Amino acid sequence: MKYYFSTILLLVLTSCTSQKSNSIEYPYLENSNKSVNEHGIEYSSIFSNLEDVEDPKTKKWLSIQDSLVRDYYSSNSIQEYIGSLDYIHKTTNPDYYWLKNSNNAYYYWRDNDSTQVLYKRSRITNELKPIFSANYDYTIHWYKPNKEGTMFILFISDSIGDYLRVIDINNKEILFETAKDMNTQQVSYAVWANEKQFIFTGWPNPDNSKNSYLALADISNGSIKKIMTGDHIPEHNEEHFIRPNISYGSDILQALLISGSESYEGFYTSLKTVANKPTWKQVMYVKDSVLYYPKERNGHMYFLRYKNGQKNLVKTTVNNIKDASKDIVLFKPEGDYIITSYAISNDNAYVITSKYGIEHKLYAIDKENKVKLLELDYPITGLRFYTYDTRLGMATLLQSSWKENYVFIDIDDSLNIKINEEITRKTPSEFRDIITEIVEVRSFDGTIVPMTILKSKDFDRSNPQKAIITAYGSYGISMEPYYSNHVLNFVKEGNIFAIAHARGGSEKGLAWYTDAIKTNKYRSWKDLLACSQFLKDSAYTAPERLGIYFSSAGGITAGMAINENPQMFKAAVGEVPLLNPLRLSYQENYNASDNDYDFGTTSTLEGLKSLLALDPVYNLKPNKKYPNTLIINGELDELIPTYDAAKYIAFLQNHSIKDDRIYLLDIIKDEGHALDTDTTTEKALFFFNNEL
Incomplete structure (x- = not known):
């Protein structure tokens, strides 16, 4: 039987007229509606022309988007808004980052006139001193000290490329350096094995993270040797990557095959053998429910394992990892x-x-x-x-x-x-009267969903103000507390900020996560909608004053909630959101394997059906009123392509009922997936304050 899926045929205009909304003149963009057939299912990929970011028409359209968002910020006085937050910036805070420990000291970096400086603080004498400076010709992305803090692995980018370097801190000598053809997508996967060796993950192509391998670097002679590839691993595909795992000074070297699941395939060899011909033994399978990376100490492996659906901390030997009956349970x-x-x-x-x-x-x-x-x-x-x-x-x-x-x-x-x-x-002392409240919300199927509410101590429900709700609901990641000056400033003004702990996270354990993956993903966005309705019904906010705030994979949860009930929200802001997962696996240099477990894969019929049901861009409908929307993306996002958000905004600008609606795309130049949080949150709260 042949299945046919389509978003409804969209009217492809042939004229070059523009469409106007609230004094914003949106550029017309032709919708190259590409028909795709996979597993006997035919579907339409809207605005497929935006997938070619080098196309002159795409570049022109993106340039106009940049002008539109700058005009919006300027005409609505974003600088005045930023100026109103001076009291936040006057609260002096250290600008240290990347704290790490060694035996008798800790280290951190500070920026000094655009130069990165590494500092050492002795735990014995409390002496603080700078020990290394990066010059203007290169940037440090990551570092790792050895146990004694005498040598550091640095991941560096300069005008030629990206590479690993080992330096002796005491005499400032460069001890080792790789070729300048490393891959920046997983910069932190290098681990010290001992004083002379470290293991790192490499890729044959610096432009993508496919076909990874493990390499042994020997500082004493400058050699690099591949010690493991995925060629002989049945479960391996080119989008999985191999991560090294070893405790300093140990002989037990692990290799973990990282995929979208939280349980991995794991292998072991003796470090003593890798310089010659290592013999790898598989000691861990996905079905063994070992979570993430076992830690080794004195011959014992420590890790989390699911037992009766609950995470337990256990220990065992490396050869007994796959035998749960031999676990010693340390904590339940x-x-x-x-x-x-x-x-x-x-x-x-x-x-x-x-x-x-x-x-x-x-x-x-x-x-x-x-x-x-x-x-x-x-x-x-x-x-x-x-x-x-x-x-x-x-x-x-x-x-x-x-x-x-x-x-x-x-x-x-x-x-x-x-x-x-x-x-x-x-x-800041101005936030002392803000409190948190935990409420329980009954979702569409009777499930009780916890929600955190931030409000002022004297919040008055008889005069409901603006409210923002956020949710993630993906990868089993819980929405745990985080601090934001900008969010607290919003709450201080009498408004509400709410966090829906939707299914798809792990706030209530494994089932809370797995109950909202793939074909059951709808539970995530329905939980979010239930929490949103609760805020209105309980007079935390007025019906027309609720905004939705989301990021990364939370774009699926929020995007589908908007699609299902666009009238629920007056405004929406997404930061690097995933909105078109259906198309991710088709893109060169992007790795979609992390999404397979949660959302599905186009390589199977079941996975394709799942993606079609949960993809926000695919499920957009023409001639509907969508909330005022701002999407903020990094131009060089290594996880989510630029076109993802561009398609979403292009559809809203060209095919929705606009009235006075605002639909903007803000692409941050030369930035990736990890945008500067202060800057993006500042823009988001500015937009919410304007549009709610």
Whole structure:
């Protein structure tokens, strides 16, 4: 039987007239509606002409979009809005980034007149000194010190290309350097094996992340040797990448085949053999429910494994990883709590648990497997491990909440807990009267969905103001507390900011995630719609004053919620959103494998049907009133192509009922998927303030 799917035939205009809305004159763009047939299903890919970003017509259209959004910012006085936030910027905060530890010191970078400077703070003498500067000719993207802090791996970009370099900090000597043809998409996959060797992930083509391999770099002689490829792995495809995993000084070298799932294929060999002919043994399969990357300490492997649908921290030997019956369970959460992260230090294991992704607790497990709840200022939110190493006797945690700025907490293996005041950030006093409230919302199928609401202490429901709701609902990632000055400023003015903990995340465990993938993805956006309606019904906001804020894979959750009920929202802002996943696998130099597990793949009939049902661009309908929309994207986004957001905006500008609606595309030049959060949030809140 032949299936036929289409978004409804769109009227292709042949004239070059423009369409006008609210004094904004939108450029006409011809809709090259491409017909695609996969697995006997025919569907239409709208505005397929935008997939060619080098086409002169596409470039011209994008240039006009840039002018439109600049005019909007200027005519609505964005600089005045930014000026009103001076009190935020006057709150002095350290500008340190990339904190890392070694045995007796910690390190961080600061920018000094556009030059990156690496600083070292001694934990013994408290002495602070600069130890390395990057000059104007290159940029540091990532770094990793060895155990003693005497050598650093740097990932560098210069005018020629991208490469790894090893430097001796004491004498500033360059000890090792790769060719300048590295791939920037996974810069952090290099690990120290010992004082003379490190392992890194490489790709044969610097322009894409396909056909990855592992390489052994020997600092003593400058050699690089490939030690593993995917050629002999049955489960491997070119979009998976191979990640090294080894504890400093260990002989146990792991290779993990990374895919869209949170469980991976895993292999092991002895580091002693890799210089000659390594023999890899598979010790872990996806079906074994080992989550992410096992950590090794003294011959034991520590990792999270699902047992009865619940994450447990366990330990075993490398050869017994696939045999769950031989696990030693170190920690099992109780009640509604789940394990969100863990760390292994020289003597202890540490576990962070979370209730609904909101309330956190910290535990320590010693070498005798005794568990202790550590004394923090409970209730505490937004707790995660920032940096740790199995060969160090400490770990650093980052704690934040919806209304408190980042606090860095050091804990050593004697369980001494100390706030690192030097790098902890301050919260403006103006936010002291903001509170959080947790409500439970009944979704369309009776499921109870938690929602966090930020509001002023004296919020008056009899006079509802503006409200913004956000959700993610993808990859099993919980919407855990994060701090934003701009969001809190919005709330301080009497408005509401709400976080819907929709299915597709893992706030309530594994089932909360897997109940909203592929053909069941609709549960994510229906949860979001239920929470949105709750805000209106409970007088947190007026019917016409609700906005929706989303980013990355949250674009599917939000985009489909808008498609299903566009009248629910008055305004929408997306930051680097995924809006056309159906077309991602067709694009050269983009890796779609991360999406296969959650959303589906065009390589199978079932996966294609799933993608057709959840793709926001494909499911747009002409002649509907969509909310005022601003999409902010990075020009060089390595995860989501520029055309993704461009198609969405092109459709709204050309085929919706516009009236006085605003549809804008802001592409940030020379930026990728990780945009500057302060700048994009500033623009988003400015747009919401104008349009709600």
